[in-house]
Amino acid sequence: MKNKLKEIRTRRGISQEELADILGVSRQTISSLENGRYNPSILLAFKIARYFEMSIEDIFIYEEGEDGR
Amino acid sequence: MEDKIKKQRIKQFVFTIIGYLVGVSLYDILGNESSPFRHIFGVILVVILRSLFDLYQYKKHPKLKEKEKQLEKDERLIFIRDRAAFITNNIVFAILIILWFVFVIRGNDELAYYLSGFIIFIFAIMQLVKYYLNKRM
Numbered sequence: 001m002k003n004k005l006k007e008i009r010t011r012r013g014i015s016q017e018e019l020a021d022i023l024g025v026s027r028q029t030i031s032s033l034e035n036g037r038y039n040p041s042i043l044l045a046f047k048i049a050r051y052f053e054m055s056i057e058d059i060f061i062y063e064e065g066e067d068g069r
Numbered sequence: 070m071e072d073k074i075k076k077q078r079i080k081q082f083v084f085t086i087i088g089y090l091v092g093v094s095l096y097d098i099l100g101n102e103s104s105p106f107r108h109i110f111g112v113i114l115v116v117i118l119r120s121l122f123d124l125y126q127y128k129k130h131p132k133l134k135e136k137e138k139q140l141e142k143d144e145r146l147i148f149i150r151d152r153a154a155f156i157t158n159n160i161v162f163a164i165l166i167i168l169w170f171v172f173v174i175r176g177n178d179e180l181a182y183y184l185s186g187f188i189i190f191i192f193a194i195m196q197l198v199k200y201y202l203n204k205r206m
Contacts, residue, residue: 017070021139027071029145041144 002061006034008052023047070136077126077133084122088115158195162188 009019009030016030023030023044032038040048040060049056092114096107127134140146165188172181 024139024142026140026143026146029143032145038145038148044144 001039001066002036002063003033003059004061005030005048005059008054008059009034012052019051022051070130070132071140073130073133074137074140081119081122084118085115088118162191165191 009016014022016027016034020027020030024047025044029038033040045056045060049059052059089111092111093107095114096110101107165184169181169184169188172178172184
């Protein structure tokens with residue numbers, strides 16, 4: 001799944017470490033999310049969206065035919 | 070902070086090995102005969118050394134414990150842990166089945182019998198856990 005997390009995060013001027021602390025995850029998780037290596041759970045997706053005051057669809061882009069992680 | 074945790078884990082591992090070796094050696098030096106207590110002595114020293122090391126680390130870096138708790142709940146790490154457990158389980162099963170075949174071919178009926186019992190036992194536990202989780206979710 002593609003996402004705009006890196007773009008949004010850098011626009012807000014926060015580091016991966018800071019975002020990880022805010023969301024209660026590891027810095028590696030943020031890095032993996034940004035690189036598209038890992039798809040978040042619905043709970044984490046909501047947390048990210050809430051933090052950036054956006055909708056999930058504004059950050060994560062679902063493409064037909066995607067499944068699994 | 071995550072790098073510190075990684076370093077701490079490496080140090081914990083080293084302390085475990087050293088603690089065990091020192092404990093076992095100390096037991097021998099004190100003139101005791103070789104017995105199961107030799108290993109228990111090693112394990113006790115590991116527990117003491119690890120506890121002291123952890124206390125020192127947490128005092129030196131107060132945020133370390135908080136970060137560790139945070140990482141325990143990290144969904145990606147939980148996913149990785151689950152995946153690792155799944156793969157390990159499959160590998161262990163494959164090894165056990167190969168061993169069973171080897172025992173059958175070599176005519177070690179008794180070992181093959183016990184091993185098949187063990188495989189069935191593990192499989193039954195796996196099914197029970199699956200059933201329980203299926204009911205809960």
